[in-house]
Amino acid sequence: MQNKIALLYLFIVLPSCESNKNVIQGKVTYQDDSTHLEIAAENVTVYLYTSIVEYQDHHDRFDKSVITGPSGYYSMFPLAAGPYYIYSEKLDTNGKVLYSTGSSANLNGNQTKIVDLFLH
DSSP: OHHHHHHHIIIIIHHHHHGGGEEEEEEEEEEOTTTOOEEEOTTOEEEEESOHHHHHHOTTOOSEEEEOOTTSEEEEEEEOSEEEEEEEEEEOTTSOEEEEEEEEEEEOSSOEEEOOEEEO
């Protein structure tokens, strides 16, 4: 009986633990209107949804959010295996959306996925 429990643990519990070691990370950039240069999007929020449909139907119900650093980089973890939609937007001082973009990614387990975002 103990052998069956040990095998059950190996086939069910351990793989599910590994699936939470996923990471989505990348850099957020945009093209400055005046200089036309690609610039790192510093201090913008990056949102994580379970799918693009979840984003479209429930924009305010994201799973995680992070703020980009000084070089526009972000990282989200730990994540379970599965599909995700990553969305970001840059706001002006009044809270109006200046630029936004999104991208889909699928994680399979113990994986780091690079998802760079270019705000339009």
